[in-house]
Amino acid sequence: MRSPIRRVFDVVAVFVVAIYLAPIYWIGLTSIKPTTDINSRVPVWSFEPTMEHYVEAFTRFEFGKALVNSSVIVLSATFITMVLALFSAYALARMKMRGADTLSLLILSLRFMPGVVIAMPYYLMYQRIGLVDTHIGMIIIYVAYGLPFAVWLMRGFLRDFPAELEEAARLDGLGWLAIIRRIILPLSGPGIAVTAIFTFVFNWNEFLFALYITQSAAVTLPIQISKMIDVYTVLWGTISGAVVMQLVPMVVVVFLLQRHMIRGLALGAVK
Amino acid sequence: MTVQLSNLEKRFDDGTLAVKKVDLEIRGGEFFTLLGPSGCGKTTTLRLIAGLEEPTGGSVSINGRDVTRLDPAKRDVAMVFQSYALYPHMTVFDNLTLNLRVAGVTKGEARTRAHETAQLLDIERLLDKKPRKLSGGERQRVALGRAIIRQPSVFLMDEPLSNLDLKLREQMRTELKRLHQRLGITTVYVTHDQAEALILSDRVAVMRAGEVQQVSEPSDMYENPANLFVAEFIGSPGINLLQVALTPEAVRLGPTVLMPWKGREQGAAVLGARPEDVLVVPPEQGLLDGIVDFLEPSGPIVFAFIRLENADAVPVNRDHVVAAIDVHRQLDAGERVGLRFREQRLRLFDPESGRCLARPEAPKPMQEGVA
Numbered sequence: 001m002r003s004p005i006r007r008v009f010d011v012v013a014v015f016v017v018a019i020y021l022a023p024i025y026w027i028g029l030t031s032i033k034p035t036t037d038i039n040s041r042v043p044v045w046s047f048e049p050t051m052e053h054y055v056e057a058f059t060r061f062e063f064g065k066a067l068v069n070s071s072v073i074v075l076s077a078t079f080i081t082m083v084l085a086l087f088s089a090y091a092l093a094r095m096k097m098r099g100a101d102t103l104s105l106l107i108l109s110l111r112f113m114p115g116v117v118i119a120m121p122y123y124l125m126y127q128r129i130g131l132v133d134t135h136i137g138m139i140i141i142y143v144a145y146g147l148p149f150a151v152w153l154m155r156g157f158l159r160d161f162p163a164e165l166e167e168a169a170r171l172d173g174l175g176w177l178a179i180i181r182r183i184i185l186p187l188s189g190p191g192i193a194v195t196a197i198f199t200f201v202f203n204w205n206e207f208l209f210a211l212y213i214t215q216s217a218a219v220t221l222p223i224q225i226s227k228m229i230d231v232y233t234v235l236w237g238t239i240s241g242a243v244v245m246q247l248v249p250m251v252v253v254v255f256l257l258q259r260h261m262i263r264g265l266a267l268g269a270v271k
Numbered sequence: 272m273t274v275q276l277s278n279l280e281k282r283f284d285d286g287t288l289a290v291k292k293v294d295l296e297i298r299g300g301e302f303f304t305l306l307g308p309s310g311c312g313k314t315t316t317l318r319l320i321a322g323l324e325e326p327t328g329g330s331v332s333i334n335g336r337d338v339t340r341l342d343p344a345k346r347d348v349a350m351v352f353q354s355y356a357l358y359p360h361m362t363v364f365d366n367l368t369l370n371l372r373v374a375g376v377t378k379g380e381a382r383t384r385a386h387e388t389a390q391l392l393d394i395e396r397l398l399d400k401k402p403r404k405l406s407g408g409e410r411q412r413v414a415l416g417r418a419i420i421r422q423p424s425v426f427l428m429d430e431p432l433s434n435l436d437l438k439l440r441e442q443m444r445t446e447l448k449r450l451h452q453r454l455g456i457t458t459v460y461v462t463h464d465q466a467e468a469l470i471l472s473d474r475v476a477v478m479r480a481g482e483v484q485q486v487s488e489p490s491d492m493y494e495n496p497a498n499l500f501v502a503e504f505i506g507s508p509g510i511n512l513l514q515v516a517l518t519p520e521a522v523r524l525g526p527t528v529l530m531p532w533k534g535r536e537q538g539a540a541v542l543g544a545r546p547e548d549v550l551v552v553p554p555e556q557g558l559l560d561g562i563v564d565f566l567e568p569s570g571p572i573v574f575a576f577i578r579l580e581n582a583d584a585v586p587v588n589r590d591h592v593v594a595a596i597d598v599h600r601q602l603d604a605g606e607r608v609g610l611r612f613r614e615q616r617l618r619l620f621d622p623e624s625g626r627c628l629a630r631p632e633a634p635k636p637m638q639e640g641v642a
Contacts, residue, residue, distance in 0.1 A: 096284070164356035167323050172370035172417075173344040186360045 024247070031240035038236050053241035057228075063242055066224035071249075073135050073220060074203040077142035081150050081199050082192065084143070089154035090180060094166070108152040115145065119212045126213060133215045141213065142203045149202075150195050157191025158184070193257040200253055204246075221246045272334045272424035272457045273299050274320060280328030281315050289315040291481040292329070297459060298474075299334075302451050304460045306468040307478035308504070313461045314429055316478070320459060321350050321427050334424055349418035350427040353434065355410045357402040363389075363413050364398040367420050374421075388420040391450075408439045415447075419454065426458040432467065440467075447471060465505050469493065477501050493545075495618075499625035502543050502618065503588060508567075508574055511549060512587035514622070515542045522619065525583025527558055530614045536628050541587055541620040546574060548613040549594035551602065557609015559584060564591060565604050573598050577608060 030038055031053055037044040057063040092100050122141060123132065131137030161184060169179045185192075207222045214223055225242045228235045274297040281290040290312045297303045305313035318324040320331055322343035330339040338346045349370075357366050367388060368381040376384075389395040392412045402410055411431065418426055431447075432440045448471055451458055462468050468475050469489040477484045477492070477500070485497040496502035502510045513524060517540050521528045529542070554560060561577040576591040586592065592610065596602060619628040 162354065162356065164352045164354050165358065167321075167343075168350070168352060168356040168358075168417075169369075170323070170343045171321065171348070171350050173373040174369075178373075183358060 027240045027243055030236055031244050033237065035237050053235075053237035054245070056235075056238050057242045057245070061224060061228060061238065061242070062219075063221075063224060063245070066219050066221045067245070069135065069214075069218055070204065070221040070246075073138045073142065073218070074200060076135075077139045077146065077203050078196060078200045080139065080143050081146045082196055084147055085150035085154045085195060085199075086180065086185075086192070088147075088151045089158050090176075090184070092151065093155045093158040093161075094163075104152060104155055107148045109148075111145075111148045111152075115208045118145075119209055122209065123212045132213055133217045133219075135218050137213055138210065138218055138220070141209050142206065145209070146199050146202060150199050153195045153198065154191060157188060157195075161188065197254055197257055201250055204250055273297060273332075274303075274425055274457065274459065275332040275335075276316070276320070276329065277332070278329035279316070279319060279326055279331065281312075281319055281324060282327045289481055290319065290326075293481075293483055295476060295483065295486065297457060299457055300455045301473045302448075302458045302460065302471055304462060304468040304472040304475045305478055306462060306465060306475050306504075309463055310480075311478040312481040313463075313478050315481075317350075317427050317429055317459060317461045320425070321348055322346050323350075347424040348427055349421050349423040349425075351414050351418050351429065351431045353430045355402075355414040355431075355434075357410060357413055357417075359402050362399050362401055363394065363405070363416075366402065366413055367398075367416050370417070370421050384420055388416045391419065392416050407435055408443065411435060411443060415450070419450070422456075424457065426456055428458065428460045430462055431460075433462075433464075444470060466507065469505070477504060479504075494616075495627070496543075497627055499541060499543075499620045499627075502620070502627075506545060508546055508593045509588065511544045511546065511592045512620075513542045513544070513592075514585040514587060515540050515619075517619070524559065525581060527581065527583075529558060529612065530617065534619075534628060536619075536621070539622050540628065541622050543618040543620060544592075544612050545616065546593045546595040547572075548616040549592060550611040550613065551575060551577070551594050551596055551600075552609045552611055554607050554609045557611055559592075559610040561592065561608055561610055563602060563604050563606045563608060566602065568598065571598055572596065573600075573602070575602060577610065579610075 032049040032051070033044065033047050034050050034052075037047045091097070092104050097103075126132045126137050131140070165183060165187075166179055169183045174182065205222060206220070207226075210220045210223045211226075214220060221242070225239060225246065228239045228242065274295075276293050276295040276297075279290055279293040279295075280288070282288050293312075293316060295303075305316055307313045315324060319326050320333075322331075322338065322341060326339060330337055332338065333346055333348070358369070361369070364385055367385045368376075371381040371384065372378075385398065386395065389398055392415060394409065394412045394416060397405060397409055397413065402413065405413065411434075414431070432443050435443060444467060451471075460468075460471060469492070472489055474486060474488055475492050476486045479500050485492065485501045487495070487497075492501065493505050496505060496510075499512070503512070515529065516523045517532055517534065517537050519537070520531060520533070522530050522532045522540070522542065524542075560580040562580060564576045564578050567574040567576065572595045575594045575596055577594060578591055579586065594610070602608075620626065621628060
């Protein structure tokens with residue numbers, strides 16, 4: 001039998017999870033409620049489920065285009081960020097370099113800067129070189145803004161990587177590029193997974209830069225959803241449907257990668 | 272294939288001088304051991320030979336070729352790491368053959384050599400397994416195999432047996448010796464275990480604080496330590512050390528004359544006597560008096576820990592004098608005994624520098640390295 005204290009903890013845990021899940025549950029519910037039931041003063045618990053809000057998100061609000069834009073921008077940005085972060089982090093973690101620690105902290109400190117401070121300069125620069133409302137413009141911003149944190153996170157993982165494995169590889173004749181590709185990459189699943197999740201989720205939800213830079217051609221999901229609120233109405237049902245659709249890829253990504261997060265680093269390499 | 276270290280020095284970025292002016296010449300086909308306590312610079316020296324560290328002074332030559340600035344892979348050396356450092360995501364076969372494939376050896380040739388190596392080490396049935404499925408001893412063999420398969424000029428081994436339990440360590444020790452005799456490849460071996468060093472090696476270099484103390488064959492290292500540090504480090508239980516005085520004609524402990532002395536040095540000295548050179552005799556026949564405190568049986572011999580009764584007797588390194596006696600000899604704890612020494616085997620050391628003092632009447636201790 002579990003001890004009474006454990007039971008108290010269990011109850012608290014369930015309560016906390018419930019608090020986190022309640023809004024998501026409510027959004028899911030709202031997204032399939034008929035509009036009249038959504039607007040009723042007393043919450044309606046039994047209703048005729050409908051897909052009309054989902055359809056409306058696609059037909060009236062070009063949700064499909066925003067979904068494609070977000071996917072292209074975020075996946076490209078995450079991939080580029082990960083490649084650059086892996087190499088920079090490896091250099092900062094392993095190569096003997098004066099001030100590597102200071103440099104890492106300096107890189108991370110770039111992230112302390114509020115985004116709103118650089119959003120306007122980005123807009124002004126982009127206006128001159130024609131990158132406003134383009135995919136490539138958004139990818140550049142997301143890579144630049146996401147890279148410091150990714151580098152910092154990856155550096156921590158790579159520093160814990162057993163140095164003797166790399167040394168064995170050096171003696172086996174592998175150059176540093178081959179060491180990264182054949183030794184570090186296959187064994188850094190957890191570190192890469194964690195960093196990729198953080199980068200992906202941050203970019204997927206990013207609002208501020210997208211608000212400044214995108215208008216229509218490169219508009220991303222969070223911006224498109226915000227357009228469902230205008231001065232006259234708030235389309236709760238449509239918003240809920242769109243939010244559910246925005247949540248799904250994130251949940252999928254986290255579920256796909258969490259297996260790698262749990263898997264231990266370099267099992268069996270060192271006693 | 273010889274390895275020559277000249278004036279080798281390594282200062283780390285934080286300022287510590289790990290290796291100080293090391294000069295060593297390792298002969299072709301030799302099993303050479305770097306021995307010393309942790310932090311003495313033996314592993315750093317090995318890593319300098321491997322090329323995993325860059326020296327801040329001096330040079331490394333392998334077979335007459337200066338490799339000081341050369342990449343580890345171009346030195347034709349193979350290393351066995353303390354942690355084995357097997358690639359966990361690859362099978363044993365891939366672990367063994369990675370270096371061959373990088374070097375451009377064909378698949379068929381690599382396969383043949385992997386099977387030959389596996390046969391030599393009796394690990395053929397493990398070739399398709401991943402390292403985490405192997406026991407410690409099996410991982411050790413795979414790590415050895417990865418070094419052997421390359422047929423390098425020099426093997427470098429960094430405490431390869433220290434992660435194994437005692438029984439397995441003894442077994443692998445024999446195996447290493449057999450492999451070395453069979454392959455005849457120059458081997459540089461690092462250990463802090465003096466027994467391991469004496470058993471395996473053709474020659475041993477004892478290091479301390481980045482400096483080589485003595486280079487000798489194992490038996491000579493034991494018989495003729497160059498200084499106090501080596502004398503204490505080699506042998507288990509360790510050598511007995513007593514404070515004595517050198518007078519013009521005798522070595523004295525208080526009023527007792529231990530043996531004649533014709534050397535130049537006078538004044539305080541430290542006398543060293545191995546446990547087997549301490550003779551336990553009836554009290555009336557002894558030069559020194561003592562009481563047996565306790566006995567440590569160790570197979571064919573028993574180590575008697577004897578407390579000296581003489582007022583002037585000041586043991587340097589421990590409270591007891593240890594004598595090795597035959598297991599069949601009757602001796603009880605609490606018994607009063609006399610002690611004598613095998614005079615020719617005693618060594619005298621300078622208490623300041625620790626240097627072994629030459630004895631005019633005894634054969635001069637042989638010294639090859641710097642004292």
